[in-house]
Amino acid sequence: MEAWKKFQEENQERFLEELKALLRIPSISSSTPNKPDMLNAADLVKKYLLDAGVDNAEIFPTAGHPVVYGEKIVDVNKPTVLVYGHYDVQPVDPIELWHTDPFEPTVKEDGNIYGRGTADDKGQFFMHVKAFEILSKTDSIPLNVKFIFEGEEEIGSPHLKPFLQEHKDLLKADVVLVSDTSMQSLENPSIDAGVRGLAYLQVEITGPNRDLHSGVYGGAVANPINILAKLIAGMHDENNHITIPGFYDDVDELSAEERKAINKADFDQAEYTKDLGVGDIYGEKGYTTVERTGIRPTMDVNGIWGGFMGEGAKTVLPSKAFAKISFRLVPHQSNEKITEMVVAYLKEKAPASVEIKVTPDHGGDPYVTPIDSVEYLAAQKAIEATFGKRPIPIRGGGSIPITALFESVLGCSTVLLGFGLDSDNLHSPNEKYGLKNFYKGIETIPYFHKYYAELKK
């Protein structure tokens, strides 16, 4: 273990420079003009894997962006860890709110590196490549390691399922290891023992066949924005419960004890509201903030638009209005079932005066890692080894739809060993990642492999 530490200390400046090179590639998976950048990013990831010491690495084309694969088989009788990550990133708009160029990674005095993808997920998956390099260069790889880095996570991994199905044997593993989530803090580390699922839909309301003058027609013709607002508002009652019939049917209601355990997570409401600049918290009645983001399903409008959005006044009764609406799901809700429910509900509630079109986008089912599983215990021991403190299990609010996919296609459990922070501005301007988090992650991951190899025996 001294050798690991020494190797890391001697090389960590290089590690950071290599990460920066990867961050400079604007690999925005949802943007067609950035397609060449996707290929460049995949090439660089493959190179990094080879440099780190894998036996072989390959770029697999898919119907969308390619998957980068690499592996090191030390002994077929030893357990195998499949490391998953994604080299694609979110778009950068609104660009004007960034303080630095999103694709020119910038280390600031606050100890963070700023740029798109620093935490989500380049900065995090790259820790695994470097952790593996440490194991490899110190001749201490304790088990077989496979790597799969995809380029479509931010658009819902549309081609991952067929890829997994097609390469089931190649990807065979005992556990999937992912760093694409956050922990509470470096002082009070935590492990995501579960993540929420996601159902995402776009709603299009069409009223009249053309934009109308709101004076001439207003009051007599359904205004698609008014109707859309009504449909959205109608999905919550006065206690912020979701009103869609059957929505909570499959929700795993936790026992008083389980809720008590969950509420042990660090949470300072004054600090939370101050950080966000809000006057108060807001959510479902009867649940704490930790519960609202961890064990309860939610409905958020992620985008809305329609009518005149320019400067000044235009008295238009628009023909169309749009919204992107998503639901975070908890065990044992199913993305597919909830999507069907929402579509049926919206179609039923929309008045005959408008047409409604609901298009489901990507989604994923919720996932839980049992805290008595080998993979959870290995992750717990690894964190204890480097942080000197036992991590607490929390339920993350975000969604890692691929967890359910790995389970169903490869029959593999996933452990979510995230080193980011909730304040990392994921999907937002000024995304960042703490250098301490980056280095601590590289330090911790080898222990995971070590303990997993020991416990799995």
Place this chain on the structure above:
Amino acid sequence: MEAWKKFQEENQERFLEELKALLRIPSISSSTPNKPDMLNAADLVKKYLLDAGVDNAEIFPTAGHPVVYGEKIVDVNKPTVLVYGHYDVQPVDPIELWHTDPFEPTVKEDGNIYGRGTADDKGQFFMHVKAFEILSKTDSIPLNVKFIFEGEEEIGSPHLKPFLQEHKDLLKADVVLVSDTSMQSLENPSIDAGVRGLAYLQVEITGPNRDLHSGVYGGAVANPINILAKLIAGMHDENNHITIPGFYDDVDELSAEERKAINKADFDQAEYTKDLGVGDIYGEKGYTTVERTGIRPTMDVNGIWGGFMGEGAKTVLPSKAFAKISFRLVPHQSNEKITEMVVAYLKEKAPASVEIKVTPDHGGDPYVTPIDSVEYLAAQKAIEATFGKRPIPIRGGGSIPITALFESVLGCSTVLLGFGLDSDNLHSPNEKYGLKNFYKGIETIPYFHKYYAELKK
């Protein structure tokens, strides 16, 4: 009268060409880059007035776009008609929905001229210039005529009030004559005996101080789009009555008899819904479509935006959401009072978890022209003379805020002698104006002056 007809017939092709030249100038008052076009349009209007035979014409600068003024005083003891119009036009977006260039007026086989401003209001106010030319060139001007054409109607006439106040003596008149509304049809002509008022507001909801990841924070932090939808939806009850306390207090409730008269207006629901491409009409319970657009106040969202509006999915909990909301008002509601009411209501209803900013934009009070007034009777007789049919009085749904302004500053009643049709796509792509309407208007207006001079004596 034969002389009028003859002059019009001999010159009407030129009239159309002159109108086209005016329509080619993109005088969009809300667009800063079009400022030079505003000046060009004002210059051309002044030239047209002089050509038509006014004694003098002048361009008055204002703090915004200029006002064009012209006058012909035949006898100070005779009555004076002040003709009002506006040479500015609405923006053209969404430009992709236009079938022809909005600023290259195009006469189609359907007998309409297409282009921005054809009906609102260049095509309509220009009829007055040509009608005056007919009177002037046939030596039959029966009274004094003054013209005021402003360039800021589409942005709420912000500088008209100070202009009227400053030039009270110059503008002194007995009645204001405006063609900026529509009639039912050429077969069943009508006169707007009243127009609705308008209160227009922009609402800005701010939740967290930055865009958040909806997975990490969703369910615990107020989403400004969810809140905005709730505020909008909450302004209507299940009968589509407006819920704002006091909103209907000043509404002039019509007698059963008055309602019966109003419902005599042409209205074919099947044709109406077919034209608009909607499955059904939609509006306030207990009122007909004619009433809903004529004598009842309404609330329409004219625009809404917030969060991610691009292609695909982004799981953002946005920092801000915006809406433009307008209310059509009826006698005797006051724009100012309603605006105050709405602002207070929204501020009270918004939860402490968000900040709300409400910015009133332009507005105007409702207006009624009594159907036993001299100006109404003169308009009625003029239409009877050229259409061979008595027009029916209707309550227009749109707003002509300047009517209340002329009343309060100049002490003048207004008569709304509109020749457009509701199907003219005002403020929409493919705005049009019927050539028949244009020529019929030019034919009718001289009769208004003649009858007004006779009845006013």
